[in-house]
Amino acid sequence: MVNTSNDEKVAELIQATHEYIPGVGVFDLDLEVHNSSIFGLIGPSGCGKTTIVRLLLGLLKPDHGMVRVLNTESTKLSGRLREKLGYLPQHFVLYPNLSVVENLRFVSSLYGYSVSKRKHNIDEIIELVELGEARKRLAKDLSGGMKRRLELAAALLHDPELVFADEPTTGIDPILRSKLWSYFRDFRDRGKALFITTQYVGEANFCDVVGVMSTGRLLHVDTPANLYRRALGGEVIVISVDISDIEETADILNKDRRIHKIDKVAGDPGSLHLTVDNSGEMIPYLAELFSKKPDIILQKINRYEPPFDEIFPLLVRKQEAKPQ
Amino acid sequence: MKIIMRLLAFFWKELHEIRRQPGLILSLILGPFVILMLFGLGYTGQHPPLRVDLVIPKSLENDSRIQQVEKIVQNHFVLINTYNDETPALRDLKAGNIDVIESLPSDLILNLQAQESTSIKFVYDTVDPQKAQYIQYISYIQLEEINNAILITTISGIQQNASQFNQQISALLDNLDAISSSLTVDNIQKTQASLQILVNTLDMLTSNPAYDSLLSLLEGQNPGYAQQIQQLIQDLNTLNDAIKNGTVDQQKQLIQTLIQRLTTLKNDTQQIQNISPTVVIAPVKETYNNLRGDPVDLIIFYTPGVFALILQHIAVSLGALSLVRERERGSLEFFGVAPISMLQVLIGKYLAYLLFLGIIVAVLMSMLVFLLHLPFLGSLSVFLLFTLLFSVASVGIGFLISVISRSENQAIQASMLVLLLTVFFSGFLIPLEYFRQTYNYIGYVVPMTQGNIGFIDILLRGEPPAQLQVIILGIIAAVTFLLVVIIWSRQFRRLNP
Numbered sequence: 001m002v003n004t005s006n007d008e009k010v011a012e013l014i015q016a017t018h019e020y021i022p023g024v025g026v027f028d029l030d031l032e033v034h035n036s037s038i039f040g041l042i043g044p045s046g047c048g049k050t051t052i053v054r055l056l057l058g059l060l061k062p063d064h065g066m067v068r069v070l071n072t073e074s075t076k077l078s079g080r081l082r083e084k085l086g087y088l089p090q091h092f093v094l095y096p097n098l099s100v101v102e103n104l105r106f107v108s109s110l111y112g113y114s115v116s117k118r119k120h121n122i123d124e125i126i127e128l129v130e131l132g133e134a135r136k137r138l139a140k141d142l143s144g145g146m147k148r149r150l151e152l153a154a155a156l157l158h159d160p161e162l163v164f165a166d167e168p169t170t171g172i173d174p175i176l177r178s179k180l181w182s183y184f185r186d187f188r189d190r191g192k193a194l195f196i197t198t199q200y201v202g203e204a205n206f207c208d209v210v211g212v213m214s215t216g217r218l219l220h221v222d223t224p225a226n227l228y229r230r231a232l233g234g235e236v237i238v239i240s241v242d243i244s245d246i247e248e249t250a251d252i253l254n255k256d257r258r259i260h261k262i263d264k265v266a267g268d269p270g271s272l273h274l275t276v277d278n279s280g281e282m283i284p285y286l287a288e289l290f291s292k293k294p295d296i297i298l299q300k301i302n303r304y305e306p307p308f309d310e311i312f313p314l315l316v317r318k319q320e321a322k323p324q
Numbered sequence: 325m326k327i328i329m330r331l332l333a334f335f336w337k338e339l340h341e342i343r344r345q346p347g348l349i350l351s352l353i354l355g356p357f358v359i360l361m362l363f364g365l366g367y368t369g370q371h372p373p374l375r376v377d378l379v380i381p382k383s384l385e386n387d388s389r390i391q392q393v394e395k396i397v398q399n400h401f402v403l404i405n406t407y408n409d410e411t412p413a414l415r416d417l418k419a420g421n422i423d424v425i426e427s428l429p430s431d432l433i434l435n436l437q438a439q440e441s442t443s444i445k446f447v448y449d450t451v452d453p454q455k456a457q458y459i460q461y462i463s464y465i466q467l468e469e470i471n472n473a474i475l476i477t478t479i480s481g482i483q484q485n486a487s488q489f490n491q492q493i494s495a496l497l498d499n500l501d502a503i504s505s506s507l508t509v510d511n512i513q514k515t516q517a518s519l520q521i522l523v524n525t526l527d528m529l530t531s532n533p534a535y536d537s538l539l540s541l542l543e544g545q546n547p548g549y550a551q552q553i554q555q556l557i558q559d560l561n562t563l564n565d566a567i568k569n570g571t572v573d574q575q576k577q578l579i580q581t582l583i584q585r586l587t588t589l590k591n592d593t594q595q596i597q598n599i600s601p602t603v604v605i606a607p608v609k610e611t612y613n614n615l616r617g618d619p620v621d622l623i624i625f626y627t628p629g630v631f632a633l634i635l636q637h638i639a640v641s642l643g644a645l646s647l648v649r650e651r652e653r654g655s656l657e658f659f660g661v662a663p664i665s666m667l668q669v670l671i672g673k674y675l676a677y678l679l680f681l682g683i684i685v686a687v688l689m690s691m692l693v694f695l696l697h698l699p700f701l702g703s704l705s706v707f708l709l710f711t712l713l714f715s716v717a718s719v720g721i722g723f724l725i726s727v728i729s730r731s732e733n734q735a736i737q738a739s740m741l742v743l744l745l746t747v748f749f750s751g752f753l754i755p756l757e758y759f760r761q762t763y764n765y766i767g768y769v770v771p772m773t774q775g776n777i778g779f780i781d782i783l784l785r786g787e788p789p790a791q792l793q794v795i796i797l798g799i800i801a802a803v804t805f806l807l808v809v810i811i812w813s814r815q816f817r818r819l820n821p
Contacts, residue, residue, distance in 0.1 A: 082662060105333075107662075
């Protein structure tokens with residue numbers, strides 16, 4: 001299990017399986033969520049992300065295995081423990097005929113807040129999600145992005161320890177998406193834990209730990225950097241020289257055993273991708289090496305991080321290639 | 325404190341949601357109210373007058389008695405046409421221009437004169453059993469009137485002949501006095517002649533259709549009267565035989581008895597002349613005494629039922645949509661994560677709807693009392709308690725529909741079924757006594773059945789509702805609450821029950 005912080009475990013799945021009908025569901029899941037971290041669950045639509053969220057929230061019971069949240073079986077969470085959870089569902093579930101403030105008052109009252117404390121919390125959270133101007137507007141009159149922010153406010157209103165957000169960024173524009181991730185990071189930085197599902201695999205980079213899902217199974221759970229390493233077989237350095245020097249450069253590099261693989265870059269004939277164990281060590285070494293070869297002019301050398309959208313299929317393919 | 329805040333969360337949420345849907349409120353309150361008000365204003369509770377073609381055979385056309393029959397027909401029907409045969413009348417009936425043909429038999433007068441019964445034919449063409457019954461009922465009433473008219477005519481005839489009858493008795497009494505003192509041939513002949521006239525008259529009297537009515541009247545004053553008349557006829561015949569046989573001298577005792585009987589009969593005959601014919605045919609009349617005074621107006625009588633129906637319909641509709649809507653919207657998933665129990669959600673919703681219904685009751689009752697002048701004779705506190713119980717039972721039915729419905733559409737359909745069941749089986753439109761006893765129990769599942777009776781008791785009689793009404797409403801409220809708790813606990817925090 002990956003633990004990016006030294007803090008405590010707030011949620012875990014241990015060999016958990018939940019089948020809706022034979023062959024359809026989620027199977028043999030193992031993962032841990034720690035506080036002060038963002039756990040991102042990525043995978044295509046329909047792969048079982050929401051089912052995992054519902055298992056963690058105790059809305060579904062595992063057929064096998066164990067699901068624990070805040071050190072308690074998820075289906076047996078007491079009211080006091082539930083007060084420490086926040087939930088941002090995939091779809092808008094608040095009340096369209098209530099205003100922003102009325103919706104938040106309702107949620108606040110569900111958590112038992114007194115009128116005076118409620119007012120303070122609501123003002124603060126409305127400020128945070130930038131809904132101040134729309135506070136009296138009915139939820140049905142809000143834009144999609146505003147509705148999402150309202151739900152986020154509802155999930156964070158009671159200052160929970162652990163928030164589950166099911167595809168919070170689906171269907172919203174990149175600017176708002178960036179804002180939401182900013183909220184999430186702030187939340188994480190205050191020592192809280194977030195469990196976020198997303199079908200935008202590129203968002204895995206924003207997470208501390210990422211679970212990669214496909215067809216009901218967790219293929220990998222690791223940090224984004226380690227997932228890169230797993231997908232690419234190491235770290236990748238991109239090196240660029242004059243096109244006329246490319247063959248000579250490749251010959252020189254081929255002699256170094258620390259470079260596992262050299263690939264030409266499609267569409268850029270003067271560049272090569274080098275797969276190494278530790279790019280931090282290799283980049284200064286190579287820079288010095290080529291400085292001693294005056295006939296080859298090194299135009300560029302740095303670490304290459306491809307978008308996660310490219311990494312995800314690699315990870316799935318690698319897992320599928322493994323013998324069962 | 326937290327529990328109160330959670331209950332209040334649903335309370336305020338439901339109130340805000342309801343007040344933000346004025347269309348819903350209008351359709352729930354004003355819709356049924358306007359429909360029922362139009363019904364109340366338009367419904368007269370009376371059959372439209374029946375249109376009739378009267379068929380009078382040519383042989384009866386000029387008879388004055390038939391003109392009297394024609395007048396009686398017009399007392400009960402709207403006379404459209406008079407024909408001599410049925411053919412054009414049947415055409416009118418088929419064309420829908422009339423409702424019934426009344427056909428007099430050609431031997432009507434002859435049969436009456438011969439003191440034989442006869443029948444008047446009524447022809448109609450309807451598939452409506454109520455209309456057929458109504459035609460038969462009106463025809464029966466009309467024939468009663470015709471029969472009474474015939475009896476009155478006959479009795480009047482008897483009364484007209486009573487003085488002549490009286491003279492015959494006087495003559496016989498004189499002759500009997502004469503032969504009792506001197507048995508001369510002349511006296512005997514005169515006695516025999518007057519005796520024969522009286523026997524003939526008595527025979528005619530006893531075979532008259534009105535004789536039984538007259539007799540029953542006289543029986544009231546002098547029990548055993550029929551026997552006395554028969555005895556008198558027998559004694560007169562015995563005396564007649566004695567005169568014929570020349571043994572009248574042996575019948576002095578009989579002559580004295582006859583003188584006594586005839587004197588009594590003469591006095592009674594005098595009385596008959598003074599009796600009104602209408603008293604003879606209808607000696608008993610009815611008087612009415614309603615301990616409540618005058619019954620209330622038809623609209624007012626139905627108003628407590630309308631009030632109960634509207635209240636039940638709103639409560640059931642709100643309840644039916646409530647939980648299923650939360651489930652469809654996904655809010656149930658949100659509650660499932662929040663630190664709130666299923667009971668807190670349910671009780672919060674009960675409280676919200678009861679308060680909302682309370683506001684509706686206040687508005688509706690004010691409209692009914694101040695605009696429609698509905699009497700409010702009972703105690704306000706009893707009314708409020710009964711309304712509360714009725715509302716809890718009705719909301720419970722709604723919630724039960726909601727937890728067993730899979731979608732809002734299903735919930736709406738089920739609410740409509742409850743409304744239909746209420747209209748037919750609650751006793752609101754069709755009195756419960758009209759149903760077979762077993763089927764009466766169907767109405768027990770809807771609060772309206774008890775609510776209608778209870779609200780009439782409180783508002784129009786000024787009495788508290790009977791224990792039975794309170795107990796049944798209490799059972800509906802308790803059973804629905806328990807069922808909702810059981811079923812909903814399987815759905816709450818369980819997305820795959």
